[in-house]
Amino acid sequence: MIRLFVLFLPLVASQSISGWVESPGYPRGYPDEAKFDWKRCAPSGHTLSLTLIHLDMEDSDECQNDALEISNDEGKLVSLCGQKSYEELQSSVNPSLRSSPSGCLMLSFHSDYSNTQRHSGFRAFYTVQDVDECADLDNRCTQFCGNYIGGYRCFCRPGYYLDTDDHTCTVNCSVNLSGSTLGTVSSPGWPDSYAEYAQCSYTLSVDDGLQLVLEFTGNFDIQEGEEGECIDSLKVKTPSREFGPFCGQKPPPSPLLTGSHQVTILFSTDGTGTNTGFTITYKTTAKTCPSIVTSNSSLTPQLPQYRYGDKVNVMCDLGYALDTSQVGNEILSHKEFVSWCQRTGVWSPVFHCEPVDCGNPDVPVGGPLQLVNHNPSTTYKDEIRFQCESKYYRLDRDEKYFCDAEGNWRSESGHATFPKCETVCGKTENEISSFSRILGGQEAQPGEIPWQLWFYSRRGGGSLINDRWAVTAAHVVDGYEESTLRIYGGLVQAKGAYGIEQRGVKPEDAMKTNPGLVVLYSQKILIHPQYQRGLTDVERLNFDNDIALIKLKSRVNLGPTILPICLPEKKEGLSMENKVGTVSGWGLNEGGVLSRKLLHTNIVGYPHSDCSDTPTHLSKLMKMIFTENMFCAGEQGHDSCKGDSGGPFFIPRLGSGNKESKGPYRLYGIVSWGAECKDKGYYTKVENYLDWIKETIEKEESEE
Ligand SMILES: *[C@@H]1O[C@H](CO)[C@@H](O)[C@H](O)[C@H]1NC(C)=O
Ligand SMILES: *[C@@H]1O[C@H](CO)[C@@H](O)[C@H](O)[C@H]1NC(C)=O
Ligand SMILES: *[C@@H]1O[C@H](CO)[C@@H](O)[C@H](O)[C@H]1NC(C)=O
Ligand SMILES: [Ca+2]
Numbered sequence: 115m116i117r118l119f120v121l122f123l124p125l126v127a128s129q130s131i132s133g134w135v136e137s138p139g140y141p142r143g144y145p146d147e148a149k150f151d152w153k154r155c156a157p158s159g160h161t162l163s164l165t166l167i168h169l170d171m172e173d174s175d176e177c178q179n180d181a182l183e184i185s186n187d188e189g190k191l192v193s194l195c196g197q198k199s200y201e202e203l204q205s206s207v208n209p210s211l212r213s214s215p216s217g218c219l220m221l222s223f224h225s226d227y228s229n230t231q232r233h234s235g236f237r238a239f240y241t242v243q244d245v246d247e248c249a250d251l252d253n254r255c256t257q258f259c260g261n262y263i264g265g266y267r268c269f270c271r272p273g274y275y276l277d278t279d280d281h282t283c284t285v286n287c288s289v290n291l292s293g294s295t296l297g298t299v300s301s302p303g304w305p306d307s308y309a310e311y312a313q314c315s316y317t318l319s320v321d322d323g324l325q326l327v328l329e330f331t332g333n334f335d336i337q338e339g340e341e342g343e344c345i346d347s348l349k350v351k352t353p354s355r356e357f358g359p360f361c362g363q364k365p366p367p368s369p370l371l372t373g374s375h376q377v378t379i380l381f382s383t384d385g386t387g388t389n390t391g392f393t394i395t396y397k398t399t400a401k402t403c404p405s406i407v408t409s410n411s412s413l414t415p416q417l418p419q420y421r422y423g424d425k426v427n428v429m430c431d432l433g434y435a436l437d438t439s440q441v442g443n444e445i446l447s448h449k450e451f452v453s454w455c456q457r458t459g460v461w462s463p464v465f466h467c468e469p470v471d472c473g474n475p476d477v478p479v480g481g482p483l484q485l486v487n488h489n490p491s492t493t494y495k496d497e498i499r500f501q502c503e504s505k506y507y508r509l510d511r512d513e514k515y516f517c518d519a520e521g522n523w524r525s526e527s528g529h530a531t532f533p534k535c536e537t538v539c540g541k542t543e544n545e546i547s548s549f550s551r552i553l554g555g556q557e558a559q560p561g562e563i564p565w566q567l568w569f570y571s572r573r574g575g576g577s578l579i580n581d582r583w584a585v586t587a588a589h590v591v592d593g594y595e596e597s598t599l600r601i602y603g604g605l606v607q608a609k610g611a612y613g614i615e616q617r618g619v620k621p622e623d624a625m626k627t628n629p630g631l632v633v634l635y636s637q638k639i640l641i642h643p644q645y646q647r648g649l650t651d652v653e654r655l656n657f658d659n660d661i662a663l664i665k666l667k668s669r670v671n672l673g674p675t676i677l678p679i680c681l682p683e684k685k686e687g688l689s690m691e692n693k694v695g696t697v698s699g700w701g702l703n704e705g706g707v708l709s710r711k712l713l714h715t716n717i718v719g720y721p722h723s724d725c726s727d728t729p730t731h732l733s734k735l736m737k738m739i740f741t742e743n744m745f746c747a748g749e750q751g752h753d754s755c756k757g758d759s760g761g762p763f764f765i766p767r768l769g770s771g772n773k774e775s776k777g778p779y780r781l782y783g784i785v786s787w788g789a790e791c792k793d794k795g796y797y798t799k800v801e802n803y804l805d806w807i808k809e810t811i812e813k814e815e816s817e818e
């Protein structure tokens with residue numbers, strides 16, 4: 115038979131846990147200039163205490179000479195000298211000589227150089243004691259506390275278990291009720307007050323075609339704060355929703371249709387209160403589909419509940435449409451699709467209604483029309499505005515456009531087409547008051563007649579009528595329909611043009627030294643179809659319809675020296691008799707030479723009777739035919755002449771066009787022909803060609 119002998123060793127083997135400590139030489143007396151330090155620490159869960167049983171040292175003020183100092187981890191406890199009896203020590207000193215739990219005590223003794231008499235010193239007994247953690251009301255055990263030597267332990271009442279923090283007593287209230295379709299769930303302890311520090315989780319899970327329905331039966335009483343906040347709380351969670359937290363005395367709306375076949379009931383409590391909790395009866399019912407299939411749409415038919423197998427038409431709301439990338443047989447139109455309620459309570463198929471997008475407005479590239487905001491947002495109800503690139507244009511309609519529900523931009527007043535930038539016509543940048551004619555004319559100032567054009571190669575004039583078109587007389591360009599004509603604008607001194615035409619200066623260079631000069635090129639020349647083309651001067655007896663349109667190669671960059679003139683507003687069948695206007699050009703002047711400067715003069719329309727057929731400039735025997743498409747005008751010594759052909763006759767006379775009542779300048783005549791350059795010239799009556807001009811331009815631009 116084997117016997118086991120067990121040897122119990124002290125807990126702290128290296129240092130004994132009780133014993134004596136005394137001054138050097140005790141009890142015979144301590145020497146001068148002695149120094150003695152001592153330190154002991156308590157094992158964990160213990161304190162160390164010291165009991166002085168004898169003290170006999172030299173006495174001095176504040177123990178300056180010889181002293182015994184005792185301290186713990188928190189600081190000095192006492193500083194001693196002189197004599198004290200055991201009773202004195204027990205009552206006033208010893209109770210304080212204690213370390214903190216698991217802390218240390220330090221003792222320091224020293225003597226100075228002399229003693230008047232012999233002193234025996236001190237003697238003390240040290241020992242360790244268990245800490246009674248349970249005596250501390252702040253011990254963290256939520257139910258019972260048990261002290262033992264070197265530690266403590268929390269205990270729980272029956273039915274509770276100690277949580278992993280070793281202090282909290284809690285209950286096992288989490289249940290997995292998966293598969294159960296009918297039953298009850300109650301707070302732990304029901305119908306008595308529920309457990310403290312509970313974290314209950316009840317898991318319910320049924321077939322995915324069913325939804326769980328919760329009914330709160332019996333009392334409902336969950337601790338609530340004064341502000342209505344939940345101190346303890348009940349929550350019901352499904353994968354997609356959360357109900358609660360619930361608390362107080364009023365049960366949640368019952369029955370609670372969770373819409374889900376998976377539900378977790380969560381109940382959590384704190385350490386206070388005596389409330390009784392809840393009891394829930396759970397059961398199941400078939401799942402229903404939500405009354406919304408997708409946002410921004412409506413359903414037909416409208417039912418209070420949709421069940422498995424129900425079919426609905428889903429129609430996107432106004433301003434929303436199905437994304438065109440979505441495909442499926444169920445899509446009925448760009449706004450509508452069919453969906454079915456599935457057994458699992460979801461709709462299928464589901465397409466999404468997106469806000470209608472009008473896209474970036476299609477503003478013609480390179481034109482004067484611009485968006486005020488270059489990067490607009492372009493979905494349903496978004497707004498855009500237009501502007502023109504410069505002050506030389508004006509919007510024909512200045513209104514806001516909105517993206518409508520069909521994805522089109524539409525104006526406030528319902529227009530589907532964007533506005534146009536029309537050239538501002540018949541206005542000069544600086545109206546110069548002084549003025550005077552060609553024959554008997556005055557020189558024009560830069561920018562004074564900014565619509566005046568000059569065809570050097572044809573020795574003729576023209577007028578700019580918008581940023582792309584000019585008019586001239588048909589006879590000026592007859593035979594040149596196939597050529598690209600160089601046309602000068604912004605010219606008052608001919609030298610810029612002469613440099614280009616006669617000395618081979620490059621147009622770019624000429625423009626650098628003549629800042630107002632603009633060089634344009636014709637793209638297409640359109641002579642009036644009823645003009646008799648290809649006749650020689652000798653053959654010609656008829657200048658009827660002496661008008662041509664010139665389409666320029668590119669948009670004119672309008673500026674102070676090149677601006678268009680307006681056309682007459684409408685055909686009024688006006689007699690030009692006594693109408694005063696200005697004619698301008700580069701024609702022969704009084705000296706019979708071509709002018710090097712742009713000249714202008716004011717003339718007056720003659721009565722019709724004075725304009726009748728008149729001898730040609732070639733022969734007094736042959737008469738030029740006068741037609742309704744002409745008028746004649748002049749003044750003694752003031753007339754247009756050879757070389758002025760194609761140039762403008764405009765009303766009001768120069769210098770008065772910017773005055774509100776008179777302006778803008780309008781092109782009433784085109785210099786056409788005359789017998790002699792004296793006092794009467796013949797002009798094409800522009801008023802008669804307004805329709806032809808409009809239709810021709812529209813036709814040409816629509817073909818671009
Ligand atoms: C409660 O649960 C804990 C941890 O899940 C377990 O350790 C303990 O034994 C249980 N107690 C009871 C009474 O069921
Ligand atoms: C509950 O039990 C079911 C089986 O009965 C299991 O599949 C499921 O994972 C469990 N849920 C939880 C939360 O423990
Ligand atoms: C469209 O649906 C979204 C998301 O549901 C919502 O925020 C928005 O208000 C809806 N728009 C309209 C016009 O109803
Ligand atoms: Ca001394």
Ligand SMILES: [Ca+2]
Nearest residue numbers: 245262264265
């Ligand atoms: Ca203890």
Ligand SMILES: [Ca+2]
Nearest residue numbers: 337384386387
């Ligand atoms: Ca509570």
